[in-house]
Amino acid sequence: MKTLIILLLFNLPIQKTFCDGWDDGYCQGWEYVKGPEFSICPLPPLCPMPRILEEEYTDGYNRGFLKGREDAQNQ
Numbered sequence: 001m002k003t004l005i006i007l008l009l010f011n012l013p014i015q016k017t018f019c020d021g022w023d024d025g026y027c028q029g030w031e032y033v034k035g036p037e038f039s040i041c042p043l044p045p046l047c048p049m050p051r052i053l054e055e056e057y058t059d060g061y062n063r064g065f066l067k068g069r070e071d072a073q074n075q
Contacts, residue, residue: 019047021060028061029068044068 027041045067050059 025061025064033072
């Protein structure tokens, strides 16, 4: 029984979280302004708390993209 549980746990797809999307979106937003060939993504700020009904990867990506674009423009 233990073997079956362990096998099931390892076969589950790895889901990307809101914070994974935040990190990826922040980098893409930064590169959108600075240009991907001439910029290196800075460390993204800490992932914010998701808003109500905002918990998917794409929700984090969208918010991160906007924040990364804003930070790149203000630098």
